[in-house]
Structure formats: C-alpha cells, structure tokens
Amino acid sequence: MLGVIAxxxxxxxxYSTASRSGRPPVSWGVSGVVVYFLAALLWSLIVTPGVKDxxxxxxxxxxxxxxxxAYIAVGLMAAAGVNLWLNKSAD
Numbered sequence: 711m712l713g714v715i716a717x718x719x720x721x722x723x724x725y726s727t728a729s730r731s732g733r734p735p736v737s738w739g740v741s742g743v744v745v746y747f748l749a750a751l752l753w754s755l756i757v758t759p760g761v762k763d764x765x766x767x768x769x770x771x772x773x774x775x776x777x778x779x780a781y782i783a784v785g786l787m788a789a790a791g792v793n794l795w796l797n798k799s800a801d
Contacts, residue, residue, distance in 0.1 A: 713750065716782045720746045720789045731797045742789050749788030750781040 724742025728735040758777055765773035 712779065713782055713785075716786055717743050717746050720786065724789070724793060727793060727797055742793060745792045746785040746789040750785035753781045753784040 721739045721743045725735045725739035728738035731738070758781065761773060761780075762777045765777050
C-alpha cells in the first residue's frame with residue numbers, strides 16, 4: 711500500500727515539474743512512475759533476497775524493516791535523482 715502511495719506521489723511530482731522542462735505532463739508523470747517501479751523492482755530482485763535471508767536468521771527489527779520498506783526509499787531516491795538531473799539539464 712505504501713508503495714502505491716509513493717508511486718502516486720512520484721507521478722504527481724513529475725507531472726507538476728513537466729512545465730519547467732517543456733515536456734508533456736502526462737508522459738512525464740508516467741515516466742516518473744516507471745523510474746520509481748524499475749528502481750524498486752531491481753532492489754527487490756537483487757538486494758532484498760540477501761537481506762531477507764539475514765533477517766530470517768537474525769530477527770533484527772532493522773533488517774525486517776529494510777526487507778519490507780527499503781524498496782520505497784530506493785524508488786523515491788531514483789525518481790528524485792532522475793527528475794532533478796533531467797530538469798537541470800533542460801535549463
């Protein structure tokens with residue numbers, strides 16, 4: 711649920727910043743959501759299995775939190791980086 715909310719926030723943010731860079735708002739919003747989901751998917755497929763294995767054996771609250779929610783932070787950081795980088799180069 712939190713991932714969907716984060717993706718919606720990213721889409722709205724990209725949509726609202728499209729006018730500054732001269733891009734079409736809808737396609738720029740969709741692009742933001744795609745960047746978010748790709749980063750979250752890659753994190754989930756590459757990093758999470760190793761952390762999940764460690765969390766099962768250790769039962770650390772921090773590791774369990776990372777397994778459950780880190781993909782959201784990674785997706786948000788990737789989307790923010792792409793938006794800032796591409797809007798900076800458009801100026």
